[in-house]
Amino acid sequence: MLPNLDLEVVGASLPFLWTGLLFSLKLTLVAMSGGIVCGTLLALARLSSIAPLRNAAAAYVNTLRAIPLVMVILWFFLVIPLLTGKPVGAENSALITFTLFEAAFYGEIMRAGIQSVPRGQVAAARALGLTYAQSMRHVVLPQAFRNMLPLLLTQTIILFQDTSLVYAIGAKDLLKAAEVTGKNYNRPVEMYVFVALIYFAICFALSRLVRRLQARVAIVR
Amino acid sequence: MNYHWNWHIFAQQVQGGSETYADWLAAGLGWTLACALCAWLIALALGTLAGALRTTGNRVLAGAGATWVELFRNVPLLVQMFLWFFVVPELLPRELSLWVKQDMPAKEFVTATLCLGLFTSARIAEQVRAGIQALPRGQREAALALGLTTLQCYSHILLPRALRIIIAPLTSEFMNTFKNSSVAFAIGLMELTFQARQMQEDSEQGIETYLAVTLLYFLCAIIANRAMALIEARTRVPGTPG
Known part of the structure; x- marks a missing residue:
């Protein structure tokens, strides 16, 4: 039975959702840039000839990859205030957590990338x-x-x-914004469907873009 | 950093109850295992089907497979959980809707498992497709030339070989299923993450709690990895490199 959908709530929620979306995007961009920088350093450490450095980097990457992201989010939310001695807030905690967590994943990609460069090039450069x-x-x-x-x-x-998993610590991202509006207007169905459509549109468009890019950036050897 | 360690917390009774915190975590582990394993079976069945459909060369079937994958891959798992839990029951016929909302046994478990299974099936479908496409084209042609129907060709020739090729990515996907089941806490399934949050609030011994739960997740990952290695060894075709 299709419930009578109330599309007014969707219109009314737009400014609030926009704020949430901006946080989701900020979190994505910060974690991406921070994660790629830290990840590249991790990759260099994993390929280093210094054994302790190599092992430490491997331990960091393998540990983070074995734990669910939700647990990592909860961990940092608990530990950061203990270390710094003052509460940092859900948003800041999320920014730090995602940067450090994604570094492990970007790091593995960069490691594969570095290994994809023919060894002769390194030798030639050093020569x-x-x-x-x-x-x-x-x-x-x-x-x-x-x-x-x-x-x-x-x-x-x-x-x-x-980034939707920051729900676990109550940070106000796109999903949280949709959930709160849904509760306030007592229209959760409309809001969950609408937010799913937004996520779908963004991710689908981006994945199409990546596929196009893939064909263009391939290095011709 | 002033934190009062208390490693005996697991043997202590929870506030206002007779069970211990260890009981909570054990129950959580049980739900995590049940959810991940059942979801994995759903994902394998539907993922293999969707992946195979994409390679049939029939535009309608391939399109259906592609739609399946894009649909479940481009929406966050947590949002999908909410959709299955809050939205889908509203779309059912009135009687069924009421039953699902009020009387369905283990509602959170059924919803979370179905959702996780469908989510994972999209990823498996992509791997199955890659596995089938990695096979020499002559295999399909030879099978069809021998008089096998398309269905027989897939079930006797293509899928048994493709699934062996993709066993490494399948292993990591199996391990991911355990990790992803943690998202089910949001709809109230009392699995490990749910119990961890509950124990942390109840006991205020967050570090011990999260350490124990993290260890249990590690254990799940290792067991999943070993189980797949065993399957890989058992199903290897004699004489092939592995």
């Missing part, structure tokens, strides 16, 4: 007199990044979907 840092910065990483761009973006789509 030309470039230091390790220079050969990474000018030769290896640009190619690794380009090779992995589609995968990095696919991970970002997953990340955007996962």
Whole structure:
């Protein structure tokens, strides 16, 4: 039985949903940029010749990948105030958590990217007199990044979907905004369907974009 | 950092109840295992079907498979949980709707398992499709030339080989299913994450609680990994590299 849908609530909720969407996007962008930077460092550590560094990075990545994201979110929400001695709020906690969590995933992608660059290029760069840092910065990483761009973006789509899990600590993202409006107007059905449509539209469009990009950025050797 | 450690907390009784906190976590582990395992069976069956449909070469069937995948892949799992829990019952015929909302046994479990199963099936479908496409084209042609119907060709030739090829990604997807079942706390399934939050509030020993639950999730991941390795060894075709 299709309930009589009330589309007015959808219109009335738009400004509120917009605020929620902005937080979801901010969280996605911060975690993506922070995650790629930290992830690249993690990847370099995992490929390093220094054993303790290599093992520490591997332990970090493997641990985070084995625990559900919800648990990681709860962990940080509990531990950060204990470490800093003052409450940081759900939003800030989410920003820190997602950056550190996504670093493990972006790190594995960057590691594959670095390994996809032929070894001869590193040898050639070092033979030309470039230091390790220079050969990474000018030769290896640009190619690794380009090779992995589609995968990095696919991970970002997953990340955007996962931001909805800040529900566990009550941060005000897109889903939370929809839920609160649904409760206030006593119209949860409309709001859940509407928010699902928004997520679908964004993720579907992005995944199409990635597929196009994939065909274009492939390096012709 | 001043935190009062209390490792005996697990043996202590919960506030206003006769069971211990360890009982709570054990019950949570039970629901997590039940939800993840049942969801995995649903996901394998439907995912294999949807993945195979995409490779049939029939535009309608392939389109149905593609729609299935896009639908379940582009909406966050948590949102899908809410859709199944709050929205779907409203769309059912009145009598059924009332039954689902009021009398259905283990409502949270059924909803969460169905939702997680469908969500995971979309991911499995993509892997099955990749597995079938990785097979030499001559295999399908040979099977059809021998007089096998399309259905026989898939069930006797293509799927048995494709599923063996994709066993590594399937293993990580199986492990993901345990992790993803944690999202079911949001609709009130009393699985591990739900119990962890409840125990943390009740006992105020958050670190011990989360450490124990994290360990239990680790355990699930390891067991899932070993189980798949066992299946991989058992199903290997003799004489093939593995």
